[in-house]
Amino acid sequence: MxxxxxxxxxxxxxxxxxxxxxxxxxxxxxxxxxxxxxxxxxxxxxxxxxxxxxxxxxxxxxxxINVEDFFDHVTNVLNVVGGSFKCRDLLRHHQAENLKQLLESGDAHTGQGLHQECGLQRPGDTRWGSHFKILDNFLVIFSSIVHVLEVIEIEGSTSSDRNQAEYLLTKIESCQFFLLLGIGRLNPVNSFSNFDKGRIMTLAKYYPSEFDDGKLRDLSYQLDTFIIHMRGGNSKFSNLQRIRDLAKALVEANLVETNSLVYLLVKLTLILPVATETVERAFSSMKHNMKTRRGQL
Incomplete structure (x- = not known):
């Protein structure tokens, strides 16, 4: 072990x-x-x-939380949503509408390299690095994925398609998904376009040792000021792509103390229970050494 x-x-x-x-x-x-x-x-x-x-x-x-089952469901969702030109067009259109609303409201900013279209990348191997990239992408376009599944549930060409869409919607609205997808609401990509205070608060409740009732109230206040600061046009936060980028930026900007509970939740999301790439590298090295030794016998 x-x-x-x-x-x-x-x-x-x-x-x-x-x-x-x-x-x-x-x-x-x-x-x-x-x-x-x-x-x-x-x-x-x-x-x-x-x-x-x-x-x-x-x-x-x-x-x-069975992470393997979670990614199986993610794969099935991506296969359905990306299964036809019509579905992919629906997805792109919904993403474009979301971005338009964010730009009009001032919650997103234009700039080189920002707001690039996210595709439907599927798991191609068993490496956790690959899974993390897929999950990152899934989080960014989650609302558009839900929209497409809801359309299929009502307008699917066959009862099988409609039933499958209904089943997948129940899965991605389960506690497991809300916990693992809750991290996406802190994702800084596209000027925090996925920020959702309600779901972030729900995520915090999964850590009762860190967030009692008093800390939850304080976190609620911090989140209000935090998102205003993040979307305030500060160049340090306007081009962030991942939650780990956010953690580093908060430290570098000396904002950890004033956003202590938000930073704590960010750190907790970064150490969610998953098999790590280091484990894979360790076993890969062991297998290589065993093969080398066998070849020397």
Whole structure:
């Protein structure tokens, strides 16, 4: 078993650290938990500080949020929404209308490289780096995807198409999706075009240890001033593309203290429970070494 820690450092950078390998003969949940806690203790790390866990292939350790199933649903949604020229045209038209409204309201700004059209990229391999790019894209065009599915649900050419659209709509409106897609409401792309205070507050409620009733009230006030500041034309925040870019920009602009709860939520979204690229690199290296040794025998 390989253990990797993912955290956000004092500079707002997302860091992954390979902690070590442990041989386990029993892969039950209790045994794995015991070995994980033992390895953390060896490095003077407290399990109480853990805010998410991800497991690569350990089905007996999966909790309420099954990331593999989540991406299966995302793939099915993208296949349906991108399954015809009509659907893709509907998607583009809705994206264009959303952008037009944002520009007219002043919530988005024009500029070179901004507001580029997002396509329907699908998972082409099992690498988590690929999955993250797909999720990023999915978050940006989420409202347009919902719009297309709603149209198919009513106007689909066959009952099978209509039923499938209805099923996928129920899936993407489930708690799992609201949790994992809630991070998209903090995505700074297109001048925070996906910002949704209500869904961000819902996301915060998934972390009761950090956000009690008092902290939730304070977060609500901070979000109001935060979005005004972000859309105020400051060049440091106008061209951000990812949440990790936002974390770094807040640190560099010395805005962490005044937006402490928003920054805390940003950090929590950056360490959501997923299998990390470092895990994959570790196992890839192990496989390579094993093959090399076999070739020497």
């Amino acid at each position: 390989a253990l990797v820690l993912r955290y956000v450092d004092k500079n707002g950078e997302v860091v992954e650290r390979f902690i070590g390998l442990v041989h386990v003969s029993d892969t039950s949940a209790c045994s794995l938990k015991k070995e994980i806690y033992s390895l953390l203790s060896d490095h003077s790390l407290s399990p109480s500080k853990i805010r998410g866990q991800g497991y690569d292939g350990a089905s007996n350790m999966k909790g309420e």
